[in-house]
Amino acid sequence: MQGIISAVRRNSLAENAGIKAGEKLCxxxxxxxxxxIELSYLVADEQIVLTIEDxxxxxxxxxxEKYTDEELGLEFEAAVFDGVTTCYNNCVFCFVxxxxxxxxxxxxxxxxxxxxxFLYGNFITLTNMKEEDFEQIIKTHMSPLYISVHATRPExxxxxxxxxxxxxxxxxxxxxxxxxxxxxxxxxxCPGYNDGEVLEQTYRDLEALAPMVETMxxxxxxxxxxxxxxxxxxxxxKPEAAAIVDKVTVWQQECREKFGKSxxxxxxxxxxxxxxxxxxxxxxxxxxxxxxxxxxxxxxIDEWQQIAAKTDVxxxxxxxxxxxxxxxxxxxxxxxxxxxxxxxxxxxFIPVNNEFFxxxxxxxxxxxxxxxxxxxxxxxxxxxPAVVLNxxxxxxxxxxxxxxxxxxxxxxxxxxxxxxxxxxxxx
Numbered sequence: 001m002q003g004i005i006s007a008v009r010r011n012s013l014a015e016n017a018g019i020k021a022g023e024k025l026c027x028x029x030x031x032x033x034x035x036x037i038e039l040s041y042l043v044a045d046e047q048i049v050l051t052i053e054d055x056x057x058x059x060x061x062x063x064x065e066k067y068t069d070e071e072l073g074l075e076f077e078a079a080v081f082d083g084v085t086t087c088y089n090n091c092v093f094c095f096v097x098x099x100x101x102x103x104x105x106x107x108x109x110x111x112x113x114x115x116x117x118f119l120y121g122n123f124i125t126l127t128n129m130k131e132e133d134f135e136q137i138i139k140t141h142m143s144p145l146y147i148s149v150h151a152t153r154p155e156x157x158x159x160x161x162x163x164x165x166x167x168x169x170x171x172x173x174x175x176x177x178x179x180x181x182x183x184x185x186x187x188x189x190c191p192g193y194n195d196g197e198v199l200e201q202t203y204r205d206l207e208a209l210a211p212m213v214e215t216m217x218x219x220x221x222x223x224x225x226x227x228x229x230x231x232x233x234x235x236x237x238k239p240e241a242a243a244i245v246d247k248v249t250v251w252q253q254e255c256r257e258k259f260g261k262s263x264x265x266x267x268x269x270x271x272x273x274x275x276x277x278x279x280x281x282x283x284x285x286x287x288x289x290x291x292x293x294x295x296x297x298x299x300x301i302d303e304w305q306q307i308a309a310k311t312d313v314x315x316x317x318x319x320x321x322x323x324x325x326x327x328x329x330x331x332x333x334x335x336x337x338x339x340x341x342x343x344x345x346x347x348x349f350i351p352v353n354n355e356f357f358x359x360x361x362x363x364x365x366x367x368x369x370x371x372x373x374x375x376x377x378x379x380x381x382x383x384x385p386a387v388v389l390n391x392x393x394x395x396x397x398x399x400x401x402x403x404x405x406x407x408x409x410x411x412x413x414x415x416x417x418x419x420x421x422x423x424x425x426x427x
Contacts, residue, residue, distance in 0.1 A: 003081040012073020027051040034082045087112035090162035092231040098224040118142040126172045144182040151194040152205040177212040190221045217289045219267035225358030242274035261285040268297040272327045303418035319346040320381040323372045325364040326351040369399030380410040
């Protein structure tokens, strides 16, 4: 059991009690703590007893008197203290199984932990949960949860996940819904597996549970060059993607009439592959699954246009390049062309071929440092989309941001969103 304290906020109850970063929280009122969710319930009393362990494994008990809703001021290295529940399915589309060998361990972790679903929106399959997990969700009302559905037809889900128990999905979802737990769902759509009639059934089954099932996201399977020994899989063709866009648009119209919102949403890649116009922002209903790539392009375009409309002159000294995936380039470069014409600048997006994962991976968020450096050779200023870096400032190929700056012969900047990008381009 971990519970390592990463920081203690200044002037907090914890600091006043002498608790320090690097120490470990072992128990509250004699009860072992499994995660920060459980901790929030255990510390709700006006007087609590914390069992703290220092770096030399010596334990001490600290009594703290507090208001019921007063925070302790502790931050932890991880939200889960007793180890993250991992996935034991063997899905035919699993991206982790397609990772290049020899990278950092975290890239190979297939988490399937309901606590991370509740806290951070991670998608879970419900196949790696015990009865006590369901009881804990219902008891503490962990809502909403994010569930990887893929198919509601039992035999198809079992086949796709290589798990004979995967077909029990709908009974588990119904149990959660009946207990008042709302759900966001995801379908990784694979040609020949869960498209066509199977996708139609999945939509009908989930739509019937609205509004407790709040959203249904459909994203296309991603295929890297590292799946030589895995189940054969292909990408959607342009006509297939167009057919899915047309079908889902009809469903969205149906749901907007029935629920006042689209309910079912497509990953941006479907529109880009089909060369069809992205829906207006209103059809994304506040972008509830934007972290899943649902509406990311529309959100960026609208924010860009809003900010760029207020910019007439650029005061920059060096034109910049912005590396993006080859799919995003098609819709982003026209925006920058208009910006350049208006301001007199010569900035450019550069489409980066993904040599690391293979050319079939064309999204910006999966670009690596080495490929970006190769594409930007000879440039004097580069603005990186922040999405290519993790919280430790590492690219997916383990290159650090600092090492990238050393290797790039010019100025390196980073933009989190369209607003920041336009501001940097205007300087």
